[in-house]
Amino acid sequence: MGVVRTGEIKALTGLRIVAAMWVVLFHFRPLIWEASPRLKDDLAPLFNAGAQGVDLFFVLSGFVLTWNYLERMGPSFALRPTLHFLWLRLSRVWPIYLVTMHIAALWIIFTLHVGTTPSPDVEKLTAISYVRQLFMVQLWFAPFFDGTSWDGPAWSISAEWLAYLLFGLMILVIFRMATVTRARTLLMLAFVASLPPTVLLLASGHFYTPWSWLPRIGAQFLAGALACAAVRRLRLSDRSRRIAGYCAILIIAVIVAILYFYEAHPVNGMIDPGGVVDVLFMPLVVMLAIGVGSLPALLSTRLMVYGGQISFSLYMVHELVHTSWNWAVAEYHLDISKAAQKFVVVGLIAAALGAAMLLFRTVEEPARRWMRRMVDFRDVKTIRAELPADPAAGKLASIDGARENRPPHSARAG
Template sequence: MGVVRTGEIKALTGLRIVAALWVVLFHFRPLIWEASPRLKEDLAPLLNAGAQGVDLFFILSGFVLTWNYLDRMGTHFSGRATLHFLWLRLSRVWPVYLVTMHLAAAWIIFTLHVGATPSADVEKLTAISYVRQLFMVQLWFEPFFDGTSWDGPAWSISAEWLAYLLFGGIILVIFRMARVTRARMLIFLAFVAALPPTLLLLASGHFYTPWSWLPRIVAQFVAGALACAAVRRLQIGRRGQHISGIAAVLLTAAMVGILYYYDANPVAGMIDPGGLVDVLFMPLVVTLAIGVGTLPALLSTRLLVYGGQISFSLYMVHEIVHTSWNWAVQEYQIDLPKSVQKIVVVGLIVAAVAGAIGLYHGVEEPARRWMRRMVDFRDVKHDKHTGPPGAEGGRLASIDHARDTRPPQSSARAG
């Protein structure tokens, strides 16, 4: 085995806010295009693929959970350890999930009693739907995720919850694979594991097909777990770390290039070409995890790390802000000049970020500490974390410090 590593990987924390903003801008596209047609010409290929940010989250979840739990849960199955893990996952995602779920419900009810434009989601507010939303299983009964959740983005949390329930078995397999498999082979297996959504896209031309959410979460989550097992086995010197940092930049450029290429050269029958970039997410996460300088350094800055910490709250609250404005425009027939529309779009994004900050400090962190104390019986105020979905809030030392203090090696090797 290579050097056992633990701790927060700050570049991956920073990557979370990038993924979250990608999703936010994807949902805000109609407003952005209306306010600035020029931006549509320039950014449409990039923002039209913003839904793929969810797949990036799935890979990050598998990676980070494996990073933190491979040694703790991989050696043998323990019902107590599994229940402890699931409770910690609940403490991370459930409080914000519950608040935004009820905010979305309150908003739907508000539109029913105010104005003449009730939300189309009123019919979804049923007792059965409430129970399914409450226990985060609403997606499990539907072939498509659209319309499954009162707060639209919550579908992916329902998918993540399924992955968490499977994690106790997944980690046992990953641990044993990591003991007998070289890092290079583990990276190859991670790449193969991430392929099913792309293969289905190439076969049908559609990224969103019946039950396609299931291979998305399972494949990307397992790919992230295998990638983490590979990184934990890697022994890499400073030169290799710098090369990895450069590779992360090149991978990012390749993703953008692919999106613009297929926009300029559409393939007949392929409706969702943006899904092709998913195959580069796993290599990107690996290079950011082991790389230094360039993009890893940028994502590790204090501002982006903080952004990563509030990214879950932003992901969960932004669509409420978006749909509220859309309702107001329809209800009051708001017609603004382009110059004012630009200000409104920026204001809505700022409002979503402000709401995320409020949720993070007022709900997410206090509730997480409260729920953790129920099982840990200790103060967890200063826990480090990478931000949900898919991150553990344990008391961890930073890997970045370990990188700085480890003696440099002349070359990287996998084994």
């Protein structure tokens, strides 16, 4: 049985909310530990590694974009399709990015005029910083991502934007490699490509070193792209796909086991040992892309897929919720009981999810469709001509609805 080569890979869409929630829990750790010290004893190894959810996003991004564009952009370079691709990527990330960026700026200004605890990010509000962030290049000028963005998680969007700009050239090479290379060799190359961040960690003991963000985005994005090229060459039986589903569960178990092993047996001088598990993200994505069974089925449920759809909004808005609460505690000297703190943590996470749902519905999806129409307006005209007249309403049916009912040409993250 061959792997379907078009449309959404729902298990990977569902995986996005897992990655996003991992990052959310990483940032909310101090509040969670304060509310429940018992959870710190039990879950610290897992939550402390939550920053690796960003690397999982990088692998997913390389995989899904290659899934969508390998045959469209790989055979030969053409300026127009490349610019079309970049505009579609902008339509996917820029609206939420801009909204959360300006909310962060307004929040910093708010703390200057209300209370006596101004945001420590006040000095970041400069004209040059604004221009760099507006065009998503702020990270390119800094060896460390900390403090580069008004909305903290936006650093990774700046890193991804660099990958998007290079994608048009990268896909040419991967297409030619995929044409003459066996799937297992491509998988081996993908694994090798994912190694640099982990090798640097093992060599220096530090995951966050000057310019370490560059091999993180480069290695993981490339690994995802090569892995996708391999998957597209596979011809799998039903039995093989079931085995792949079981392997996905096994990989997650190994990831958790490694994190707890390093917690119980720390390596002298190694900071952030959670970075070791990055090498398992590419195999995990592959197993979920080709697998069937319990875990792929769970990630493909309607709830998980919807979570994956709002995951980007959640990723971009959660730190604003977290930061504003920390400011309120410091400004008003809030002293909250342990019992109440548990409700606060749950409420803040719920607020972040609610804000994500709102942003997805009112900003992300409408803006994405609006920006896509700017480059697909000829297709809109064609659809308008093809639509039958509605005799009851005396007008044509919705163009948006007709476009949405067409066969899918890309996975969700595209």
